Amino acid sequence: MPADAAGPTFADLRRRPPARSPRAWRFAGARAASRAGALLSDGLRIGYAEGFDSGPFMAHAYVNRPSGRTTLGRAIDRRLLARPTCVAFRDIRALAELAVLEAIDHSQATRPVVADLAAGPAPYLLHALAARPAARAVLGDVNEATLVAAARAADELGVGGRVSCSRADAFDRGALAALAPRPEVVVELGLYGIYHDDERIEQHFLDLAELVAAGQIVFNVQTCNPEIEHIARVWRNAAGQRCVWRLRPVEQILGYAAAAGYRPRSIMADRHGIYRVVRLVREGG
Structure with a gap:
């Protein structure tokens, strides 16, 4: 729905x-x-x-x-x-890993770079790197402790030498412009539900097209959730405030992507239909 x-x-x-x-x-x-x-x-x-x-x-x-x-x-x-929400988290981890693997396989780069500037623990990306030895990753997050944990997990998987970590805000234009090496794939999971401003997300797609020009984008969006009121009135977010997440139709995000020059190549859903995981490709790419 x-x-x-x-x-x-x-x-x-x-x-x-x-x-x-x-x-x-x-x-x-x-x-x-x-x-x-x-x-x-x-x-x-x-x-x-x-x-x-x-x-x-x-x-x-x-x-x-x-x-x-x-x-x-x-x-x-x-x-x-x-x-159901936690089950969906696990489902989209697997779906995101599949989408990242597909993005790497469809990249025209010899050593494709995948960037995730709101990475969290990033298990989907690290496991994809383990399966694709030629790929590299740039991880960013606003939480320093999370980056330390991600770097440790990368070392445990034997991919630490192909992962670089830095503290960054995914919406920061300066951070996007400074990405090095330049990524062919951008991954953004869990970002659009916790940020409420539609204009900010719409502008973000334009920033990705202008400043990063990645050939592919992998993202997820929470479209419906029977637990959304429980989460908003019982759970707390990382800032210690009420955990109010915004549901958005996948068509809305696809509209922002289309305006930035991207079209969907694949759309997948978790078993409860709470999330959609989408892989975008750049027009003409």
Whole structure:
């Protein structure tokens, strides 16, 4: 279903329900239970400490190994990891790795470079590098600790010599212009849901075309999510604020891409239909 077609709209999610309403009481109870669970569940603890949209939480969801204090803590963690959103995280990791492999295979460069400036732990990209020895990667993120973890993971996979890491903001025009070596493929996962400004994302595609001129872009977009209100009213983001994510129809992002000169080559969805993973190619490329 298209974004905001059912359930609360984005504007609804940004507003708090009336304090005396049953919805407010219900989510207050859910927040209290979730906070209490964080005393035992490693996943909830990481989510509230680092953000449920952070690299450390994504890494925990990817591993999919329930952990925590006591049997009860591990049971709470198992329930968290079985939520449709966390299942979708793992699905799109696999789909993103497939899309990156396809992008590398379709690159005309002898030693293709893949850049991800909002990389997080970047397991999809690191595993793709392990499978394609000629490829290299440039990783960036605003979280220094996440970059350290990604570099360590690259070394463990034996691809550290083909990975460079630097602290960077994916929307920073200066960072895009300074990318070196120049990437043939740009990867952006999880970026468009946590940034709410449509104009910023539209401009970002134009910046990618002008400043990077990559032949291919791999991205994902959250199009619908039955848990979107729970996430907004119970979870916290990396800034310690309410975790309000914006749903967008994939057609909206494809429109921004088309204006920048890119067209879709493949579109894939997770098993719950929460996300779309898209590989774009540049017109004429």
